[in-house]
Amino acid sequence: MRATDHDHKGHGRGAPLGRVTLAHDERTLRRKLLTLEDGTDVLVDLPQTVKLEDGDVLVLEDGRHVDVAAAPEALLEIRARDTEHLMALCWHLGNRHLPCQIDYAGARLLIGRDHVIAAMLEGLGATLAEIEAPFSPLRGAYHEAGGHGHHHDHGHDHHH
Missing domain, CATH: 3.30.70.790 (UreE, C-terminal domain)
Known part of the structure; x- marks a missing residue:
């Protein structure tokens, strides 16, 4: 399975496929093999590096998602x-x-x-x-100038 996108917490995607628990320095990802709590492997293959927070999700190619938890x-x-x-x-x-x-x-x-x-x-x-x-430390001032770090259509109109 491959995760090719991510979404922020609170966007309500329904029941997850599974969950992965990561320390704060492990939640900065672009391409990495992760093992979910149930032992399932998911390849994270994002177009750019992202910093995931507790409650965010990784979106799989087939539309299912994986919850991200802070360890x-x-x-x-x-x-x-x-x-x-x-x-x-x-x-x-x-x-x-x-x-x-x-x-x-x-x-x-x-x-x-x-x-x-x-x-x-x-x-x-x-x-x-x-x-x-x-642990969810603040991001640095130069981390993501001008935005919240992902650029895709959520399918609905809202602002962060």
Whole structure:
């Protein structure tokens, strides 16, 4: 089986053929053989590299689809004293070009575990906890200028 397209979560495609669970750095794909949770192999053969998020789908040549799930990863949960402190912590992480997930609802930042960065953050007054959770860091400013990364007709009119 071959996946030749993808779609974003929330586009409601019905029951999937299967599911593949991937870490954040495994969800950047163009051409790769993936094994679904049930052992089925699917060749991803996309026209360009895409960054898949939790809940996105890979679309097979025959129209069926495979759900993409974010795998739990070893992360550092970072909490700040207040909003100003949180912004300063974001600046320090961004200055080091680290993949970072901003959880607005939980008022926390998530990054991959790194003892050197953990020591820096503790020195800056952050509260840290080691957790296991799916990781969906923000994309960089230069990742996909001008769009959301795929160019095909969904068959209905909408905007992202």
